[in-house]
Amino acid sequence: MDPLSTLWETFFDWDSMREALPEMLTVGLPNTLILAVSAALLGSVLGMALAVAGISRTRWLRWPARVYTDVFRGLPAAATILLIGVGLAPLGMQVWGPNPYPLGILALSLIAAAYIGEIFRSGIQSVEAAQLEGARALGFSWGEAMRLVIVPQGVRRVLPAWVNQLIALIKDSSLVYFLGLLASQRELFRIGQDYAANTGNQSALLLAGLCYLLLTVPLTHAVNAIDRRLRQGRAVTVDPDDDGGGLALAGATAPPQPRPTREDPR
Amino acid sequence: MTAGTATTTPVSLGLRDVHLAFGTNRVLRGVDLDVARGATACVIGPSGSGKSTLLRTVNRLIEPDSGDVLLDGRSVLRDDPDALRQRVGMVFQQFNLFPHMTVLRNITLALRRLKKLPEEEAIALARSQLALVGLAAKADSRPAHLSGGQQQRVAIARALALQPQVMLFDEATSALDPELVKGVLGVMAELSAGGMTMVVVTHEMGFARSVADTVAFMDHGVVLEAGAPAAVFEAPQHPRLRRFLSQVL
Numbered sequence: 001m002d003p004l005s006t007l008w009e010t011f012f013d014w015d016s017m018r019e020a021l022p023e024m025l026t027v028g029l030p031n032t033l034i035l036a037v038s039a040a041l042l043g044s045v046l047g048m049a050l051a052v053a054g055i056s057r058t059r060w061l062r063w064p065a066r067v068y069t070d071v072f073r074g075l076p077a078a079a080t081i082l083l084i085g086v087g088l089a090p091l092g093m094q095v096w097g098p099n100p101y102p103l104g105i106l107a108l109s110l111i112a113a114a115y116i117g118e119i120f121r122s123g124i125q126s127v128e129a130a131q132l133e134g135a136r137a138l139g140f141s142w143g144e145a146m147r148l149v150i151v152p153q154g155v156r157r158v159l160p161a162w163v164n165q166l167i168a169l170i171k172d173s174s175l176v177y178f179l180g181l182l183a184s185q186r187e188l189f190r191i192g193q194d195y196a197a198n199t200g201n202q203s204a205l206l207l208a209g210l211c212y213l214l215l216t217v218p219l220t221h222a223v224n225a226i227d228r229r230l231r232q233g234r235a236v237t238v239d240p241d242d243d244g245g246g247l248a249l250a251g252a253t254a255p256p257q258p259r260p261t262r263e264d265p266r
Numbered sequence: 267m268t269a270g271t272a273t274t275t276p277v278s279l280g281l282r283d284v285h286l287a288f289g290t291n292r293v294l295r296g297v298d299l300d301v302a303r304g305a306t307a308c309v310i311g312p313s314g315s316g317k318s319t320l321l322r323t324v325n326r327l328i329e330p331d332s333g334d335v336l337l338d339g340r341s342v343l344r345d346d347p348d349a350l351r352q353r354v355g356m357v358f359q360q361f362n363l364f365p366h367m368t369v370l371r372n373i374t375l376a377l378r379r380l381k382k383l384p385e386e387e388a389i390a391l392a393r394s395q396l397a398l399v400g401l402a403a404k405a406d407s408r409p410a411h412l413s414g415g416q417q418q419r420v421a422i423a424r425a426l427a428l429q430p431q432v433m434l435f436d437e438a439t440s441a442l443d444p445e446l447v448k449g450v451l452g453v454m455a456e457l458s459a460g461g462m463t464m465v466v467v468t469h470e471m472g473f474a475r476s477v478a479d480t481v482a483f484m485d486h487g488v489v490l491e492a493g494a495p496a497a498v499f500e501a502p503q504h505p506r507l508r509r510f511l512s513q514v515l
Contacts, residue, residue: 130360130362133327133362135364137327138352138380139351139380141348
């Protein structure tokens with residue numbers, strides 16, 4: 001007997017996949033996108049707030065940020081989603097009606113924010129103190145210096161880690177099924193699971209997996225491309241000039257291109 | 267005069283008994299310094315003597331524990347520090363240009379955000395400042411694509427664009443390869459000749475001797491000797507200054 005026959009029959013049954021495909025694309029994919037994109041936006045905004053609070057000189061901002069991060073990073077995602085989605089359900093019912101999405105998105109965002117906050121914080125703290133001093137010396141307030149000079153540089157340094165978190169978020173969005181979804185509210189994984197349960201064949205789950213790849217792989221490449229662009233700036237030609245045409249600080253200046261995409265000595 | 271400051275009115279600068287300690291480390295122990303309107307003071311001294319810290323108390327990047335900082339005889343310690351820093355330009359050893367912006371945007375950022383100049387006006391002013399330091403062609407480059415000397419001249423242009431009344435230079439040429447030092451010192455000398463009030467912390471004794479109106483020798487947080495360059499370099503009084511000069515000259 002072919003030792004891989006179980007794998008083929010259980011996960012690669014094309015007929016099962018074909019059957020699940022339309023619902024996967026018309027219901028599951030849009031719902032997963034709604035959950036992931038909303039939570040990514042809200043989570044990143046909250047994460048930035050946490051990052052800035054985390055490096056604040058005021059302990060009344062720093063400590064809450066620290067506690068928040070420890071709690072929401074440490075709890076299992078499923079527990080947080082149940083806590084928020086079920087615990088606040090009566091409140092959600094009053095505000096949004098019987099739709100589990102708003103609370104699901106809120107829970108996903110709160111979890112993502114704890115991780116993204118740490119990513120942004122590490123990026124911001126990696127920017128040399130001299131940059132802040134340079135901006136303050138021009139007359140910028142601390143807030144302006146952070147917003148215009150420090151945060152943009154810090155975020156650029158951690159784009160790959162941020163994308164990791166967004167990918168985790170896309171996959172974690174499947175956990176909202178804990179909150180009970182109507183047929184039209186099911187996201188990719190739930191639809192795959194339902195087909196698998198009804199047919200006894202897991203191929204629809206693999207199809208759901210392929211749909212996740214459809215989201216995550218292009219995202220990775222898109223952000224890598226942005227990363228590359230930001231690091232290089234526009235293409236510039238160095239022409240030797242009046243003061244010797246030498247390159248600047250050792251290590252700080254590379255020939256204009258090509259530059260490495262990930263590792264940057266800065 | 268090319269590194270122009272035509273529209274600014276330089277002011278006199280005075281430091282009165284400035285003290286500063288980091289914990290138990292007393293970095294400044296009663297510093298007095300006077301720089302007349304339009305004059306250039308060079309501060310020399312061994313590493314760790316408090317020169318750079320002293321410079322930072324002038325624009326209050328570091329707040330002194332006690333003493334006073336006077337511009338045109340008026341204390342600035344109660345002023346809004348951000349407004350003060352627009353009057354007092356500063357140039358750093360490591361340039362501190364913003365690497366994620368073009369040279370032009372490095373200069374226009376403060377003009378647009380702080381001076382509230384319209385975009386076109388800010389760009390025009392930035393371009394003219396760049397031309398004065400000989401870098402008009404580099405407006406669209408990123409700092410990393412410039413040599414150290416060029417980066418420092420951009421940093422000077424960036425500070426001058428805000429039309430400061432005093433300029434502070436913190437070892438502006440110490441990070442540069444020897445062949446790039448001259449260009450930067452040239453810009454500074456022009457600025458000095460043009461009547462900018464300047465405080466220059468430097469290890470370039472030749473520059474101090476030829477450009478400064480006053481040279482102040484600092485050691486262990488105090489000015490041990492100050493005077494005209496000729497007096498300080500040719501007839502140093504304090505034994506520590508004599509020893510320092512014998513080591514650096």
